[in-house]
Amino acid sequence: MLFDLDGTLIHTAPDLVGALNDMRREDGHDPLSVEALAPYCSYGGRGLLGRGYGLTPDDPGYREAYDRFIAAYRGRMTQNSRPYDGIRELVARLGTAGRAWGVVTNKVEALAVPLIEFTAFDPAPDAVIGGDTAGVSKPDPAPILLACERMGVDPANCVYVGDSDRDIVAGRAAEMPTIAAGYGYIPVDDDIAAWRADAVVDTPAELWEAIVRLQPDQPIRRI
Structure with a gap:
């Protein structure tokens, strides 16, 4: 069982937007609301700097602004971020069923690992793959395949859950069933049905049923 991190496993928007x-306060600007910017948190610093400053990676000053953002986020990333309601219980259920689980995110490993460690899931994930761990990031399937290798599971016997089209594209390319997390950080103009996930859930409480439905005979146990 594999999860995206931001907007799927953990509600990180309060600290990302924070x-x-x-930065905006330091620069004399009014703060923006978490609700308005949460849909762009799936794109990390790039998405937030685009909405908050109108910057793109090709603009002069983008790299300096991005480095400032990462430094600010690193200093507060565990302040208000919490697992979505029901996720701890889901992880515990996976553990009881003997199913390996892991995280595959485009957040760099140096940020993803401390956040997961702080969250202290029980059981802890069997693998945490960041956007830089495999040398490429989603939608390339390599990070997902690396996670399966580290967990010791066959990709065909795994399921990937994410809240963006990149997640679903990567999961499908890895030839595993996919679940779209409709409760995550999805821009209002994004058509989740167009992602062609094998299942869509509106709340974390629906995940277990969707997982079992997609893998009824192969419980994703370690091999």
């Missing part, structure tokens, strides 16, 4: 607002 880091952007720390």
Whole structure:
């Protein structure tokens, strides 16, 4: 069982947006609301700097702004971020069923690992793959395949859950069933049905049923 991190496993928007607002206050701008910016948190610093400053990676000053954002986020990333309601219980259920689980995110490993460690899931994930761990990031399937290798599971016997089209594209390319997390950080103009996930859930409480439905005979146990 594999999960995206931001917007799927953990509600990280309060600290991601908080880091952007720390910058805006320093620069004499009013803060922006978490609700308005949460849909762009799936794109990390790039998405937030685009909405908060109108910057793109090709703009002069983008790299300096991005480095400022990462420094601000690193200093507060565990302040208000919490697992979505029901996720701890789901992880515990996976553990009881003997199913390996892991995280595959485009957040760099140096940020993803401390956040997961702080969250202290029980059981802890069997693998945490960041956006830089495999040398490429989603939608390339390599990070997902690396996670399966580290967990000791066959990709065909795994399921990937994410809240963006990149997640679903990567999961499908890895030839595993996919679940779209409709409760995550999805821009209002994004058509989740167009992602062609094998299942869509509106709340974390629906995940277990969707997992079992997609893998009824192969419980994703370690091999």
